[in-house]
Structure formats: C-alpha cells, structure tokens
Amino acid sequence: MLTDPSVLLSSPLFQGLSTKDTISLLQCISVNRKKFSQGEVIFLSGEPINRIGVILQGSITIIKEDFSGNRSILAEFVKGNIFGEAFAFSNNEKLSVTAISASESEILFIDANRIFTFCASACPYHSRLIENMLKIIAKKNIVLNEKIDVLSKRTIRNRLLSFLQIQSQKNDSNHFSIPFNRQELADYLCVDRSALSNEMSKLQNEGFFSVSKNEFTIYSSKGNK
Amino acid sequence: MLTDPSVLLSSPLFQGLSTKDTISLLQCISVNRKKFSQGEVIFLSGEPINRIGVILQGSITIIKEDFSGNRSILAEFVKGNIFGEAFAFSNNEKLSVTAISASESEILFIDANRIFTFCASACPYHSRLIENMLKIIAKKNIVLNEKIDVLSKRTIRNRLLSFLQIQSQKNDSNHFSIPFNRQELADYLCVDRSALSNEMSKLQNEGFFSVSKNEFTIYSSKGNK
DNA sequence: CTCCTGATGTTGTAATTACAACATAAATTT
C-alpha cells in the first residue's frame, strides 16, 4: 500500500519504529491515502470524523469560522504531523474546525478504532504506536493548558509575564529565545501588537527583563510582584 | 489487591469492563493504592510523574501557584475521576500544577507505561482500557480547545457569545442551561462578575438572547454580528 | 550606499474592563 515510508519514519506517530515495522504496522491497521489540491477541504467543521490524518506531502491549515463569519487560522501543520486525533477519538464529537490543504498535499488516513484494537497477529509494533499516540495527545494537552494558563490572566502585563515564566522553566534558564516575533507573540497572547510593545517597554524600564528581538533575559528578583 | 472494584466500574477509565474483567486487568497492570489525609499533597508541582491517579474515595483539588505566589484552583475531581494522565504520558514534562487531597481520600495509582505495554497474557480487556484512556485524553483536549476558543476573544461580549454558541451547538438547540452560576461563568470566561452581569443585561436588551438563572434562549437572527 | 520594505516602538484617544460599593432578588435558616 505504502511503498515509501520515509515520511512516516519522521512522524512522531511512528517514532521508534523501523521501516520494516512501519510497513508491517500499516498492513494491520486500516489506512488509505488521498491527494488534495490547494484550498481543498480535508475535514469539514460540523461533521464527526473517525480517522486521523498524517501529512505525507505538503501542509495543511486548521481554520475556524467565527459566529460572525470571520475565518481565523488556528494552526498550520507540515509533513509528518498528524491532525484530527482529538475528534477522531472522541466519539460523536463534531468538528469545531475545518482542515484545509494549504498546498498540494497527500494525506494518510488511519482509522482511529484500529489504533487501539489489536490486530489478529498482535504485532508488537502496535504497542509502540499506541504509546506514541498517547504521548502526542498528552503533549498537546499540556500545550493547551499552558495557553489557558496565560490567557486566564487579565492584563497584557500578566499574560506576558506568565508566558515568559513558562518559557524560562522550559529552558531551565533566565535567558532564552522564543519562537515568535512581536506580532506572533501578540497573536498568541490574544492582545494588540502595539499595546504589547508598549507594555514590554514599560516592563523593561521597570527592570523585569531585557529583550532584544526574540531573546529574553529575566531578572527574577524584580519579576516577583 | 483491590477487593471492591465497584468504584472503578463507575470510572470512565474502566467503562465497558465487567467486574471480572477489571479485576483481571488490575492484575496485569502495575497498580498500588494509598490513602491521603485532607490537604496532603498527591502530586507536587515541579516533579515529573509516571503514574496516573484514579480516585477511589474522596476528592482532590488541582491548584497552581502564580509567579507572584497566588494559589488558584484549576479543577476539582471526585470519586471515579482520573488525574495526572497528561503529565504521566508526556515523558520528562514537569508538573506545572499540584494535586492536593481535598478530603480524606484514597487513590489508585497506575503506572503509565503499563497501560500501553501489553501484558504477557495479552488480555483483551487491555484493548478497552487503552481505548478508554485515549478517549478521555482526547475529550479533555476538546474541552481545552473550547476554552481557548472562548478566551481568545478580547471582549466580555464576544467571550460570552462564543461560549453560548458552543453550548448551543452541544445541545443542538437555541434553548439550554449551563452548569455555571454567574460567578462560575465569570471565572470560566476570566472576567469580572459584575462586568459580566452588566454585559449580559445589555445583550438581553439588544435582543441577542434571554436568560433566566442559568437557562438561555438564543435569538440567533440577532446574534450574528 | 540608498531605497524600499517589513518589523517594531511610540503616542493619543475612544472603548472596554476591573474594581468597589451598593441595590435588589432569591434562597436558606430559624
């Protein structure tokens, strides 16, 4: 079915599996692949799904339509990433987002039920697949909780400090860089960019941290209230 | 080891398993149980964990310490609920929260690695356990995404409308009740209660919906923009 | 090097919110 599993080997879902293992595995779980052209809908908001997407080629965009009709981009996924797993495993939950092919793409679909149902031959790779899947969802869970932690703060200042504290902890250092430019950081914090810049200036003047581009140095002695 | 599995049968983690199945299962995965007194720490923020907690008796509280030292309650779990799964499955992730026994409690700890590692006897119940676990984490994932969706709105009005839209969709109806009183709703939306009340009055006057206690009726024709 | 472009910082204003203080309504206790 799948002749070249090299992409899959780079996917977190198949991490730890050899080429041979992956091929065996794909034979025992129900998969099919499909090509999408740019802009084509892969999963449509409102419908339930029972399969997970693995990006073999190209990239996809997760979008959401506001109740007032505005489209917003929630995430972008590239080759090797998986998507749809949260809805595929939650029975009957209707998709609240839409997945669209951002370019020419090829997607491998895996039936969610086949992931936890052991194949007749009880292949040992299956156990690793499940482990990977659990880790992926668990990790997403933590990332989502981090964002909620940040967004639950009511001021730009506290959101930013909360975000920086998490980054500092992740890096085990007072000095670190973040994967955002100002606009992206503002988007993550759900605040206005210029208001964020303004607040960052104030915080720097007050000695909370120093920042240059996306590199921060936290002065924790002053950062605590 | 566990003589009375009645609590476990009510737990979503063991849903679909009979008493017999559950007992068999518990023999093939590594478990141990422990009693906690009120206020005792079950999982401490900062340390990584490799086991999941299942509440056999009592209830627990998930708390978080702010960078300025303020404690806030993030969640409360009762008998049958599980907790810690996100961190237990994410290797090396340090807990960002603390779990505390809210009353006298008894917790069953399950080694996370044993959940996806098949036992020698390859018991068929194991498959169901994995299915349940995946569904639980996936469901939490969706709930977290819903909250982020709400919190990403920048005004009380839009947060509330976003929240109500989700509730309406879940109930497949323009008429529904929510599981919050005003203060709890304000806490969920991360806004001031009185400001929320104020905005709700305005929205009612403008004909977006009518509300009595925790029962809402949405007038969608006006609700759009 | 100069021009151009995109990213970032600054400022003023209108809108929104938090907060406090109080009013009213509903539920509970006695």
Added chain:
DNA sequence: AAATTTATGTTGTAATTACAACATCAGGAG
C-alpha cells in the same frame, strides 16, 4: 414569616486595552 445569607444586577471611576496613525529601526535589493 422574619431574618439572614447568598446570588445577581447596577452604577461610577480608575485602569487597561484596542485601534489608528505615525516614528524608528533593521535587513534586503538594487
């Protein structure tokens, strides 16, 4: 039923934010 407590609504004010408009800076192209 009266008294008490709790939940909810209302209002004014100070603080914060969004937004727009513009200034400055850095990098790349010519």
